[in-house]
Amino acid sequence: MDLLWVLSVSMLTVCVAVPMDAVAGSHSLFTCEPITLRMCQGLPYNSTFMPNVLNHYDQQTAALAMEPFHPMVNLQCSPELRMFLCALYAPVCTEYGRITLPCRRLCLQAKSDCYKLMDMFGVSWPEEMDCNRFPDCDEPYPRPVDLLSSSDTTESPISVQRDYGFWCPRELKISPELGYSFMGVRDCSPPCPNMYFTREELTFARYFIGVVSIVCLSATLFTFLTFLIDVSRFRYPERPIIFYAVCYMMVSLVFFLGFLLEDKVSCNAASPGRFRASTVTQGSHNKACTLLFMVLYFFTMAGSVWWVILTITWFLAAVPKWGSEAIEKKALLFHACAWGIPGILTVTLLAMNKIEGDGISGVCFVGLYNLTALRWFLLAPLGLDVVVGVVLLLAGIAALNRVRMEIPLEKENQEKLVKFMIRIGVFSVLYLVPLLTVLACYLYESSYRAVWETTWVQEKCRDYHIPCPYQVEQTSHPDLVLFLIKYLMMLIVGIPSVFWVGSKKTCFEWASFFHGKRHKDASSLCGDN
Known part of the structure; x- marks a missing residue:
């Protein structure tokens, strides 16, 4: 028995x-x-x-x-x-x-x-x-x-x-000590420069990103230089706008460098040996890729945190009626959060070896192929920033409107308050719309990434001599427009800072700076008030 x-x-x-x-x-x-x-x-x-x-x-x-x-x-x-x-x-x-x-x-x-x-x-x-x-x-x-x-x-x-399942083609095989992975398979990396788009499409996308990065770099650099001309002009609660502009100045600079470098950093060159194709750079072994990732991710996260801090300062000024000096006393805490949180996230990603080359833009970032990293290190922090910032912003605007309606003010002060509320509203819309669009693009990518990958395997399996998928229920190709919109919104989100500093006073300061005269010549160039 x-x-x-x-x-x-x-x-x-x-x-x-x-x-x-x-x-x-x-x-x-x-x-x-x-x-x-x-x-x-x-x-x-x-x-x-x-x-x-x-x-x-x-x-x-x-x-x-x-x-x-x-x-x-x-x-x-x-x-x-x-x-x-x-x-x-x-x-x-x-x-x-x-x-x-x-x-x-x-x-x-x-x-x-x-x-x-x-x-x-x-x-x-x-x-x-x-x-x-x-x-x-x-x-x-x-x-x-x-x-x-x-x-x-x-x-x-x-x-x-x-x-x-997916079997890594030997053309995409990577040395085990590098710790690469692709579609859940270890020691494998995606083909470069991109597995979805043609060379012509990638060339167009590269120049598109290059032009937008130059525009954003110019706008944010102008904002920062305007601040340097007259530091005392931008006090709290609006001082975070300057740091916000600096963050996106660095973001646009990295994308501009990616435009110049093409895929030299984001891709591993094809090996002269047999069956070795060009593959996406992963991990921190490539120092140039690691540096681009650190700067891009750190300042992307820091920019979003500075926007939240901006809404906090507006809230403190509008609801409990804190003055500029009282808010400025919290500046050290603001800086600790704005630079510390992105720093922790960046170091965590470095430790987890989640760096990935982007064959479209030429930079290195996170979440380009790894969905878990995309959800936890991009969607989650950016989504949280949006929620917190919008709540504080609405509370501050409501408080300012209540002040305007309930407390009698002189006509001049009433107009200044209305203009200030309009500037806050317009600036917030110009920031939130691009950021929400970026989040929508990431969510769409997260939902369809598996379908795109399965479709790619189905189309390339015979070329690579790997098993073809069995009973594919849905096929889909990513649209290049989706990626172009994502890059556009990632960069254009820094341009609203120009709106805040764009005034006749700024014109007066720049004219005075170039001509070295504080009054007459500058007034003639910018026009009388």
Whole structure:
């Protein structure tokens, strides 16, 4: 009875398939490997392919599943049993990307000869070994079945009943010590400069991003230089606008550098060796890519935090009626949050090695291929900044409006307050609309990234000699316009700072700076008030 119980449990393990993520994670290339299974030594073939048709991801797992059959093979219940089991658990691997399946004749003969012995132990023929699932052939071994083809044929009905997941083409294979990954497969990297768009589309996108980055760099640099001309002019609660402008000045500078560098930093050059294509740079081994990432991500996050701080200062000035000096006393805390939080996030990403090259813009960023990093290090912090900032902004505007309605003011002061509220509203809209658009683009990418990747694999699987997807339910290609809008909004979000400093007073200060005179000449250039 103990032998019967052990054999029954062992036979059931044959029907348990290894999860596909384990399969994909253990293998990243179609390769033949020497047979190490004890039962399958001395056969006319000596190389096999893993995972086999039962999803055993290595020969050790297959050996454990074959263990219950050893007594039957030793008892020689059928001369065909050993050949059938080896053809099933250790299929013949004749050439790259092609394996063999056991013939139906072998299965039927083995089942017929050993059925009575199995019945004595109370064990039925496993469903996974149903003979109708195997091809009908006359050779001693089954004919090679091309797993790269997804077409349904009568020779190989089982070849279309499995999805092997994504297998990394050897052209995209990366050295293991670099820690790369692509679509859940280790030691693999996406093709460069981009896996979705043509060279012509990428060239257009690069020049588009370059022009926008120059415009944003000019606008934010003008804001910062205006502040330097007269530092005392921009006090709290509006001082955060200057730091906000500095952040997006650095962001636009990085994108401009990406435009100049093309894909020299974001991509690994193709290896002179065989099968090595240009791939996306990942991790921190590339110092130039790491530097671009650190500056771009740090100042992107810092810019959003400074906007939140701006809404906090407006709220303190509008609701509890804090003066400029009282708010300025909190400046150290503001700086600690504005630079500290992005610094922590940046160091965390460096430690997690989540840097990725962007073949479209030429920079290095995060969340371009890794959805987890996209959601937690871009969508979550930016979304939180938007929510907090909007709540504080609305509360501040409501308080200012209440002051205007309830407290009688002189006409001149009333007009100044109305103008101040309008400037706050316009500045906020000019910031929020681009930022919300960027978030919408990221959300769209997050939702469709898996579909885009599956479509890419389906279209490129035969070129790369990897398994094609099985039963693709939805196909879709990303639109270049979506990415152009995302880059445009990431850069244009810094331009609203010009709106805040753009006034006749600014014109007067610049004219005075260039002409060295404080009154008459400057007034004549800017016009009288």
